[in-house]
Amino acid sequence: MVLSGKKSYVPLVFMGILVIISLLFSKTPQIHSGSEYNYADVAWMLTSTALVLIMTPGLAYFYGGMVKKKNVISTMLQSFICMAVVAVLWVVFGFSLVFGDSVGGVIGNPTTYFMFNGVLERAPWDGAPTIPFALFAIYQLKFAIITPALITGAFAERIRFTSYVLFICLFFIFIYAPLAHATWHPDGVLFKMGVLDFAGGTVVHMSAGLTALASALYLKKGKDMYVHTPARITYVLLGTGLLWFGWIGFNAGSAFSASELAATALITTSTASGAAALTYIFLDASKGIKPSAMGVCIGAVVGLVAITPAAGFVTVGHSLIVGAVAAVISRLVIAWRTRSRIDDTLDVFPSHGVGGMVGMLLTGVFATGAINSVVADNGLFYGEWKLFSAHIIGLIGSTVFILVMAFILLKITDMISSLRVSDADEEVGLDISQHGEKL
Template sequence: MKKLIPISFLLVIAALCLVFPSIDVSSTNAHIDAADTAWMLSATGLVLIMTPGLAFFYGGMVNKKNVISTMFQSFICMAVITVIWVVFGFSLAFGDTVYGIIGNPSTFFMMKGMLGNATWKLAPTIPILLFAMYQLKFAIITPALITGAFAERIRFNSYLLFICLFFVFIYAPLAHSTWHPDGFLAKLGVLDFAGGTVVHMSAGWAALASALYMKRRNEQNHAPARITYVMIGTGLLWFGWFGFNAGSAFAANGLAVTALATSTTASAAAAVSWIFFDMARGRKPSAMGACIGAVVGLVAITPASGFVSIPHSLIIGLVSASISNLVVEWRTRTTIDDTLDVFPCHGVGGMVGMVLTGVFAHQNINSANITGNGLFFGETHLFLIQCEALVGVSVFAFFGSLLLLKITDMLSPLRVSLEEEAVGLDISQHGEKL
């Protein structure tokens, strides 16, 4: 029976492609700007390279016997989430709204109506198909981020089921609520330029839920396999993040330049902050620490990148790295086995970024999307909205992920056996080794 499930899945997808061929071409009078389209094509490629970058980043941190498994968990998201996205996932995230919480899955089913010059209302100068492919890359990397929390102890088959459930029931509702103009959070005025809530907070809280649900690894001796992999991964992530944040302007304009600049400075400040913070506590400055700090800065600036100034982005980098460093230290003193500290880095980093967006955002940076200025400028409305959204999203992502983990475990056990964990997931799950 289990052997028939993958075959049945492929047959269903093939049947859908035959029954619902997406050959209808839209011919609207929209103005497609060549420069904007060229930039967004580039940005889409930049965001995609982040997932292989994440694979190297995580793969270098785990034990040698789990490198392939950990990296493959990121790579497989590029395949599985893409198929879901094309069939009905894009509709869930950006289709006609259903109570401001989720999209109608039939709106763009099998990418219908997305050829030709059709555009998305918030990206009117690029084809909607390009917008869909750009947003797909965000959907790909989000479940991949979670893998660092349960690395070295999850069954691959169960992992595939979990990421599908996570996308449908956690990611898609958050994306729709935050980024669709009729979404619940968007109408409240919540600011999330490129994914602090949708990507990093959702993945961070899911990571914490996973670490708690799956308990500790049986083997606690942890020796990173390749620090050089971590450095390569950091470079790819930093490089790709320019598409992640600057691309969220959806045009080749000044706002994209601002987002690129704030992303650069926040990441640099966070890397420096992490190193100096370690040195102040008597530790040696490490390449691993600098890499983690840089990524935390990128995480924290993500929601704020199109709303804050350069000096304020430096503050966001410094503050986020310091707080995440403290949370990592706290986590090591508990029984929580978040293998690669996904929650302290991505979850906490995303939350710090959301709060500081409410502190430093200003209409002079992005007048089109802000109804008020941040707390730093004497206004409280935006700050309170950001804090309320933070609490609501945290509760939803954490408890929703716990429920999905339980459902997955009931359908397909999550943990590998003691013997499989001891031999390593590369061999036990994939029959491969370095």
């Protein structure tokens, strides 16, 4: 077994331990009868699960097209490897950390569904009562997969692959899992506060975007920070198309049913992304910049990010505002970032971090019980303060938690395995230096 040019038996030992654990702790399940299932909902959620999974290869193309040609394979592989690493973590103890018995409202008990024991037998989740619990579990896995993959754009072209794999394991355990548990578990602290996150604005995009900011600050700028030569804009277009397509399952699937709510989430997702894409190129046009494929793609993604926490809580008209406002703020932050010394290579923080934060706040402004009965308190637009206040507190608390933990995990990873590639490896490109492959 060779990693980064050096022989290592650690991966073989790890796999051996995993096999032993599987043999010792896996049990033969008694499948739940499923008399309460709605098979239209089951079919929709199976489809949504596939849609969300295709977003990660879509992200690989989206990011891969933006980097230099010598780093395309490495950048794309950083997304693909998440589908393998997180899937294993999820089955062993990850799902338990997110949806297991709550420990203080901040994390799940890792033994609740250890090795997925009890998942096939369990009655449906209360928030998804018409589909198998196992389907709910595997749908949630796809969100856990794409979140660490989103971070990769911040340190593209300058991170060692093996160190990256270690970091995403730590990120999943110590940032994603606690934040997802706090937000989506009925006993989670943010859930009990009344914070609404329909499909992952806080859990996915804020966690990835803020960790990306910490990563860019920690790794400092690359050798060619101010030289931006995208390998293939057509890859960016393809990746955007796959992301846009998959986001149907991401947002509309979070209704957990083939219902009016799923249709509403689909509509708001479509309108917010369209409004953001148009706003983005109009802003560029106001500065004399030609409408570009890159601008349209980034704008669309920002709109998709911003509507994610609000998709099943706001009206169609308000979704247009969410997309447009997010595009304006994100574009301004990108302009500021390019003048700074922060090398967030593919602007993950301005797109996902800022987009997620704007979406979280505007959910607190526009959410209404007329769209979704789970909204106990209407948003600020309707003259009520409670929900908006909860979102302000949740935003501040989540931001501090993510940034502090991200810097700690980056330092720990760097102590175990150096994060930055050498200057020579960066110069030759990560495709060759990390993987021995090239386009």
